[in-house]
Amino acid sequence: MAQHDVRVVGPSKNKVYKVAAGATAINVGEPVLLYGTYSSGAASANTAIVLTDAKPVIATDNFGGIAAKAGTHTASVAGEVSVTRPIPNFTELWAKAKSTAAVDTAAELLAILGDVILFDLTSSVYTLDQAAAADTSGLRIEDGDTAKGTLGVIVDARAMRNDVS
16 A cells, blocks of 8 residues: 555544554555454454555444554564544544545535545555445545545544444
8 A cells, every 4th residue: 555645634642553463564644443343342353454445434443543653563473553543523634535526626525525435445545435325434524625636534433433232
């Protein structure tokens, strides 16, 4: 993946998480998921992983934030990654829209403000899929820059805790 795909704008906190040996590389500026599912309060996993396509989804994913430093893990050695954790429903994440042509006018941007969306990773770059997909999408469009083709989103707090059983 590419570095610096997503940037954090506003209050946040950096936190270091463990990454398993052999996990996919985590580069600066890439979205990160945490842990697994819960059963009787116990997490099924205790490591960070790079976010895959069409996430974060409410009640499925545990969004961690954006990598502030590259992960130190290798194919055979576990490591760590520093993650910038946004304040849910407040801190904005900015990235290119999946289709910059779909957000290049004020009218187009106005039409999608407030929509809930997901990250897209159909290429090797993280973008924000400006097309609303489902009510369970964990990102809400708050702002945009029509000249740059970028969107600013906030993370729904429910996308930062995946399930309660």
